[in-house]
Amino acid sequence: MMVSEIGEYLDRLGGNNYLDSINGTSAEDFAVAIQKLMILDQYANNGDHVLSVGVGQGEELQAIYRILRSKHPKIYGLDISSVAISRAKERMIINQIPNAYELILGDASNIPILNNRINIVVLSAILHEVYSYNQNGIDMWRQTIRESFRVLSPGGVVYVRDFCGPEFTGDVLVEFKDDLSRNFYNVFRKHYRKFESWNGDFVPQIVTPDFPPLSSDGNVILPMGLFAELAMHFRNFWNDCQKDYVSLDTIKDWKEINETYFILNESGKVMTPEEYLSEIREILGSSVSVDMFRKSERITTAKFIQQYLGVRQNNIDPNSLNGSIDTEVLLLQATSKMEIILRKQDN
Numbered sequence: 024m025m026v027s028e029i030g031e032y033l034d035r036l037g038g039n040n041y042l043d044s045i046n047g048t049s050a051e052d053f054a055v056a057i058q059k060l061m062i063l064d065q066y067a068n069n070g071d072h073v074l075s076v077g078v079g080q081g082e083e084l085q086a087i088y089r090i091l092r093s094k095h096p097k098i099y100g101l102d103i104s105s106v107a108i109s110r111a112k113e114r115m116i117i118n119q120i121p122n123a124y125e126l127i128l129g130d131a132s133n134i135p136i137l138n139n140r141i142n143i144v145v146l147s148a149i150l151h152e153v154y155s156y157n158q159n160g161i162d163m164w165r166q167t168i169r170e171s172f173r174v175l176s177p178g179g180v181v182y183v184r185d186f187c188g189p190e191f192t193g194d195v196l197v198e199f200k201d202d203l204s205r206n207f208y209n210v211f212r213k214h215y216r217k218f219e220s221w222n223g224d225f226v227p228q229i230v231t232p233d234f235p236p237l238s239s240d241g242n243v244i245l246p247m248g249l250f251a252e253l254a255m256h257f258r259n260f261w262n263d264c265q266k267d268y269v270s271l272d273t274i275k276d277w278k279e280i281n282e283t284y285f286i287l288n289e290s291g292k293v294m295t296p297e298e299y300l301s302e303i304r305e306i307l308g309s310s311v312s313v314d315m316f317r318k319s320e321r322i323t324t325a326k327f328i329q330q331y332l333g334v335r336q337n338n339i340d341p342n343s344l345n346g347s348i349d350t351e352v353l354l355l356q357a358t359s360k361m362e363i364i365l366r367k368q369d370n
């Protein structure tokens with residue numbers, strides 16, 4: 024798939040609704056963005072060059088500027104979607120951000136910046152997109168991590184934020200607590216990662232595991248990773264429904280329907296956080312040190328999911344000394360986020 028085709032696809036299907044759904048424009052949304060990125064202040068020095076890969080509609084750039092402005096950073100924003108680039112530019116102008124920034128149309132897996140030029144690279148909610156929109160998703164995911172390191176100067180850091188695969192990898196029994204979640208499941212499983220609207224010619228290289236039909240008693244058994252995928256998609260669908268960006272009837276044109284939020288390992292299972300990190304270490308070898316690796320629970324998101332989906336461990340071995348994992352724990356694992364700070368070694 025050509026890079027420009029991915030950009031065109033994101034512009035066409037995603038467009039403004041998608042960008043508005045990921046980044047808001049209220050003062051409260053902005054405060055959340057600042058809070059998310061505040062950690063950068065600990066790593067930034069005066070005059071640093073900071074690159075945001077996948078700028079969305081510019082909230083991230085604006086937040087980076089706000090946090091680091093006393094250090095006079097030079098900020099770069101890269102995105103594969105021209106709509107994202109122009110929305111980000113508009114946002115910088117409206118907010119009267121001085122001209123020390125540059126917006127670049129380009130691909131995260133082939134960053135048009137020379138080696139060793141950047142001090143901080145931000146990869147926030149982008150790696151799962153690179154993975155989702157490429158036939159050879161896992162290779163592009165690896166390549167993007169390599170590229171971020173290539174443009175980084177020795178001693179510089181890459182900040183990764185993304186979905187965090189659950190630690191538990193067994194099967195769970197999922198119940199649907201009302202018509203909305205049940206109907207969502209039935210439509211979602213039909214269209215998930217089918218790329219029907221991408222000229223009909225996109226076949227993901229990874230065979231995405233299928234979501235099975237509901238059993239006669241209205242439940243379904245899923246590997247935990249797939250439950251997490253379902254739970255996060257349901258939450259995003261619910262949010263977008265409230266804003267009228269999607270409905271059950273239009274779900275096949277919903278951008279999120281073609282995204283895998285969790286990266287799969289070679290056996291087709293969602294990577295646990297530990298597997299994710301060890302893959303990164305393998306890609307970057309001795310050039311990387313891991314300065315921080317943090318999983319954050321999202322209690323409100325977990326509680327929200329609990330209103331609509333029941334989940335419990337399937338087939339608990341009565342002889343096991345470990346007992347079963349509580350529903351609350353499963354929900355927290357399905358909805359957690361992870362943050363990683365990778366540092367380029369000076370060798």
Ligand SMILES: C[S@@+](CC[C@H](N)C(=O)[O-])C[C@H]1O[C@@H](n2cnc3c(N)ncnc32)[C@H](O)[C@@H]1O
Pocket residue numbers: 033045046076077078079080082083101102103104107129130131132146147148149152153156
């Ligand atoms: C979910 S948004 C994240 C926005 C922002 N980083 C944040 O965390 O709020 C992902 C962004 O990545 C962009 N994107 C997707 N694939 C890309 C690629 N291969 N190269 C560059 N940008 C890409 C999308 O157009 C979108 O703007």
